[in-house]
Amino acid sequence: xxxxxxxxxxxxxxxxxxxxxxxxxxxxxxxxxxxxxxxxxxxxxxxxxxxxxxxxxxxxxxxxxxxxxxxxxxxxxxxxxxxxxxxxxxxxxxxxxxxxxxxxxxxxxxxxxxxxxxxxxxxxxxxxxxxxxxxxxxxxxxxxxxxxxxxxxxxxxxxxxxxxxxxxxxxxxxxxxxxxxxxxxxxxxxxxxxxxxxxxxxxxxxxxxxxxxxxxxxxxxxxxxxxxxxxxxxxxxxxxxxxxxxxxxxxxxxxxxxxxxxxxxxxxxxxxxxxxxxxxxxxxxxxxxxxxxxxxxxxxxxxxxxxxxxxxxxxxxxxxxxxx
Amino acid sequence: xxxxxxxxxxxxxxxxxxxxxxxxxxxxxxxxxxxxxxxxxxxxxxxxxxxxxxxxxxxxxxxxxxxxxxxxxxxxxxxxxxxxxxxxxxxxxxxxxxxxxxxxxxxxxxxxxxxxxxxxxxxxxxxxxxxxxxxxxxxxxxxxxxxxxxxxxxxxxxxxxxxxxxxxxxxxxxxxxxxxxxxxxxxxxxxxxxxxxxxxxxxxxxxxxxxxxxxxxxxxxxxxxxxxxxxxxxxxxxxxxxxxxxxxxxxxxxxxxxxxxxxxxxxxxxxxxxxxxxxxxxxxxxxxxxxxxxxxxxxxxxxxxxxxxxxxxxxxxxxxxxxx
Numbered sequence: 335x336x337x338x339x340x341x342x343x344x345x346x347x348x349x350x351x352x353x354x355x356x357x358x359x360x361x362x363x364x365x366x367x368x369x370x371x372x373x374x375x376x377x378x379x380x381x382x383x384x385x386x387x388x389x390x391x392x393x394x395x396x397x398x399x400x401x402x403x404x405x406x407x408x409x410x411x412x413x414x415x416x417x418x419x420x421x422x423x424x425x426x427x428x429x430x431x432x433x434x435x436x437x438x439x440x441x442x443x444x445x446x447x448x449x450x451x452x453x454x455x456x457x458x459x460x461x462x463x464x465x466x467x468x469x470x471x472x473x474x475x476x477x478x479x480x481x482x483x484x485x486x487x488x489x490x491x492x493x494x495x496x497x498x499x500x501x502x503x504x505x506x507x508x509x510x511x512x513x514x515x516x517x518x519x520x521x522x523x524x525x526x527x528x529x530x531x532x533x534x535x536x537x538x539x540x541x542x543x544x545x546x547x548x549x550x551x552x553x554x555x556x557x558x559x560x561x562x563x564x565x566x567x568x569x570x571x572x573x574x575x576x577x578x579x580x581x582x583x584x585x586x587x588x589x590x591x592x593x594x595x596x597x598x599x600x601x602x603x604x605x606x607x608x609x610x611x612x613x614x615x616x617x618x619x620x621x622x623x624x625x626x627x628x629x630x631x632x633x634x635x636x637x638x639x640x641x642x643x644x645x646x647x648x649x650x651x652x653x654x655x656x657x658x
Numbered sequence: 659x660x661x662x663x664x665x666x667x668x669x670x671x672x673x674x675x676x677x678x679x680x681x682x683x684x685x686x687x688x689x690x691x692x693x694x695x696x697x698x699x700x701x702x703x704x705x706x707x708x709x710x711x712x713x714x715x716x717x718x719x720x721x722x723x724x725x726x727x728x729x730x731x732x733x734x735x736x737x738x739x740x741x742x743x744x745x746x747x748x749x750x751x752x753x754x755x756x757x758x759x760x761x762x763x764x765x766x767x768x769x770x771x772x773x774x775x776x777x778x779x780x781x782x783x784x785x786x787x788x789x790x791x792x793x794x795x796x797x798x799x800x801x802x803x804x805x806x807x808x809x810x811x812x813x814x815x816x817x818x819x820x821x822x823x824x825x826x827x828x829x830x831x832x833x834x835x836x837x838x839x840x841x842x843x844x845x846x847x848x849x850x851x852x853x854x855x856x857x858x859x860x861x862x863x864x865x866x867x868x869x870x871x872x873x874x875x876x877x878x879x880x881x882x883x884x885x886x887x888x889x890x891x892x893x894x895x896x897x898x899x900x901x902x903x904x905x906x907x908x909x910x911x912x913x914x915x916x917x918x919x920x921x922x923x924x925x926x927x928x929x930x931x932x933x934x935x936x937x938x939x940x941x942x943x944x945x946x947x948x949x950x951x952x953x954x955x956x957x958x959x960x961x962x963x964x965x966x967x968x969x970x971x972x973x974x975x976x977x978x979x980x981x982x
Contacts, residue, residue: 424814425760428752436749462820473797475813477820482813489799489806490748496786496801497931607821 338564341366345563346401348392348438349411350384351376353515353522354453354552358409359383361556372401373412378514392434402441407563410438410452417458417480418520421608424479435487439494449501451562452491453555455484456506456573456615457547458608466579467548467616470506470571478608488571495570503562505555508575508615512552512635513642523582524549527589528640537598541605543583546612548575551630551638561624569623575615576628592636662888665690669887670725672716672762673735674708675700677839677846678777678876682733683707685880696725697736702838716758726765731887734762734776741782741804742844745932748803759811763818773825775886776815777879779808780830780897780939781871782932790903791872791940794830794895802932812895819894827886829879832899832939836876836959837966847906848873848960851913852967861922865929867907870936872899875954875962885948893947899939900952916960 345362349355350371356378362369363383371384374391390397392412402408412434420427442450458481460468476482494500511524518526523539530537558574580588590596620626630638669686673679674695680702686693687707695708698715714721716736726732736758744751766774782805784792800806818824835848842850847863854861882898904912914920944950954962 424764425757428757428760432756433749433752436752440748471797473795475816475820477817479814479817482810482817485813486806486810489809490803492799493801493803493806496799 339365340407340560340563342368343406344368344370344404345407345409346370346372346405347384347409347411348372348401350382350387352411353512354510354555355409355411356382356514357512357552358411358556358559361553361560365560367407370401370405372398393430395437398434398438399441399445402438402445402447405445406448408438408442408447408450409559409563410435410450416519416521417478417608420479420483427479427483432483432486436490439490439500443494443498443500449503449563450491451503451505451559452487453559454488454504454506455481456508456575457613458610459485459488459506460610460613462610463613466612467577467614468573469616470569470573470619477610480608492570502570503565504571505558505562505574506571506615507555508548508550508573508613510550510552510555512639515552515639517643523547523585524589524636524639525643527586528593528636528643531589531593531595531598532640532643536601537586538601538603539582539586540603540609541582542602543586543600544581544611545605545609546579546581546614548577548579548614549585549632549635550575550628551635554628554630557629558620558624558626561626565624567623569619572620572623573615573617574620574626575617576632577615577617578632579612579614580632588633588636589640592633592640663689664731664884664887666692667730668692668694668728669731669733670694670696670729671708671733671735672696672725674706674711676735677836678834678879679733679735680706680838681836681876682735682880682883685877685884689884691731694725694729696722717754719761722758722762723765723769726762726769726771729769730772732762732766732771732774733883733887734759734774740843740845741802741932744803744807751803751807756807756810760814763811763814763824767818767822767824773827773887774815775827775829775883776811777883778812778828778830779805780832780899781937782934783809783812783830784934784937786934787937790936791901791938792897793940794893794897794943801934804932816894826894827889828895829882829886829898830895830939831879832872832874832897832937834874834876834879836963839876839963847871847909848913848963849967851910852917852960852964855913855917855919855922856964856967860925861910862925862927863906863910864927864933865906866926867910867924868905868935869929869933870903870905870938872901872903872938873909873956873959874899874952875959878952878954881953882944882948882950885950889948891947893943896944896947897939897941898944898950899941900956901939901941902956903936903938904956912957912960913964916957916964
């Protein structure tokens with residue numbers, strides 16, 4: 335149910351300097367798209383794979399307008415990439431990220447963008463659930479500011495789809511991990527574990543380690559985004575995840591297995607009020623509609639991420655070396 | 659399932675100078691509550707029934723903080739009272755009304771308010787539905803900015819209820835009508851029809867007149883709000899409406915019947931993109947939980963409103979007189 339191709343299409347990536355955005359730009363360039371990046375300049379020690387770049391904040395309306403002009407496909411990854419920041423300052427998050435997204439939607443509508451792909455948060459948007467895995471039709475009662483504001487943007491997008499026939503797709507993504515995710519920013523369990531274990535540092539986790547999440551390799555997520563950009567079917571909203579739940583304790587063990595380490599020193603921090611106990615996504619819809627499913631095995635994905643952290647892939651990852 | 663009384667309790671009404679707020683203040687005063695009003699000074703030609711008043715805009719954070727201090731019950735009626743304004747300027751509505759509501763929630767939480775009652779929009783929050791009447795469990799896909807931002811506030815409130823055990827109630831109100839609703843502001847079909855028919859002016863309606871809404875007399879709504887403020891049961895969200903759907907054409911005919919007029923000249927304006935074709939609320943929950951149901955009959959309610967418009971009730975309604 336996908337059609338067409340992105341080759342030669344003018345694609346704008348908002349948040350191109352971030353973890354998902356940087357990976358997405360590489361995939362778009364490989365697919366022959368003409369990619370314009372928007373956001374803060376990436377700090378990965380290697381140039382972005384974009385044709386052109388706007389170094390600007392999301393709140394810079396004029397820069398945003400110029401960037402959207404003439405674009406055929408817009409990938410929206412901006413707006414609250416760090417859940418902890420939204421939590422500390424809900425009003426600030428609303429003022430910058432939500433307002434920026436509303437302005438973006440109006441721009442896309444008025445400037446004739448053919449297709450918008452918005453990456454929402456499958457991990458937070460549903461809130462606590464009694465069922466698992468969680469389908470797209472489940473009620474959305476997020477208990478984090480991050481999740482609520484993703485829902486707000488989804489609803490504005492839904493309104494434009496209903497009223498203006500805007501061509502848009504929402505992907506509710508599980509917890510992505512993989513190369514170009516930076517450690518030490520209060521998110522990204524996998525990269526943080528790998529980095530700390532390699533450096534011989536104790537591992538810090540929130541709660542007792544029983545919290546279950548759905549981990550998705552970023553290459554799989556990016557593949558779903560490319561497919562969503564050319565999808566012609568009836569749905570405007572899809573979960574994208576592995577469909578498999580893993581506890582934090584299981585992730586700690588798997589990281590050690592891949593690194594050939596054992597005996598991790600685990601420090602337990604208090605559980606976070608914004609965390610639901612479990613979140614695993616039902617991915618039947620995206621499998622049927624896009625013919626997509628996660629392809630990268632768990633241990634392979636961890637190994638791939640560890641290689642990047644170790645700089646083995648030549649991709650300029652952080653210069654972390656195993657502790658002696 | 660209600661308990662206690664509001665007598666002697668310090669109640670803050672945000673939006674006390676508006677249609678619902680002014681009626682609410684009267685009912686609270688009659689119930690023996692100590693009422694503080696917040697908002698623009700009412701323009702009804704009669705003094706508000708409050709003990710004290712803060713004349714301020716919602717965005718005045720300092721004034722809001724002072725008003726919330728020491729309050730036991732807060733009624734939140736502010737934030738986008740005119741759907742058309744939110745529609746014209748979604749970003750502005752988010753910046754003022756949504757931000758103000760988030761700040762209010764934090765204030766109520768940190769300053770120990772016992773109970774918050776928020777009036778949400780049963781008429782817009784569900785969006786288009788295939789079923790009727792609509793229960794509280796129905797998905798919420800609003801197609802108006804007004805409805806989306808009411809949903810945003812509901813979700814933030816839900817987060818506070820979940821995480822901080824905030825005592826709060828959301829009432830999703832149907833279309834209220836009655837005394838103190840001002841005509842000529844793009845909402846309030848009943849008062850606009852009465853005013854124009856009495857003045858011998860043509861009636862203007864959006865669309866072909868088939869749009870169905872659930873009309874609720876403001877006295878009934880206010881009675882539900884007082885009951886919600888002392889409710890101790892498990893629900894945090896209730897529809898409040900008549901449970902009866904009436905088309906615009908039926909409302910036009912009923913108004914003529916009550917006024918003893920006939921042959922209304924109806925001008926049809928284009929339908930509005932933000933309007934759903936039909937909206938009737940399922941009110942079983944509030945009936946069971948609060949023992950509440952709408953008491954004011956339709957024609958009586960219209961007569962009551964017409965009396966106010968004619969100034970017969972001595973309540974200072976607009977000085978409209980029947981055309982000769």
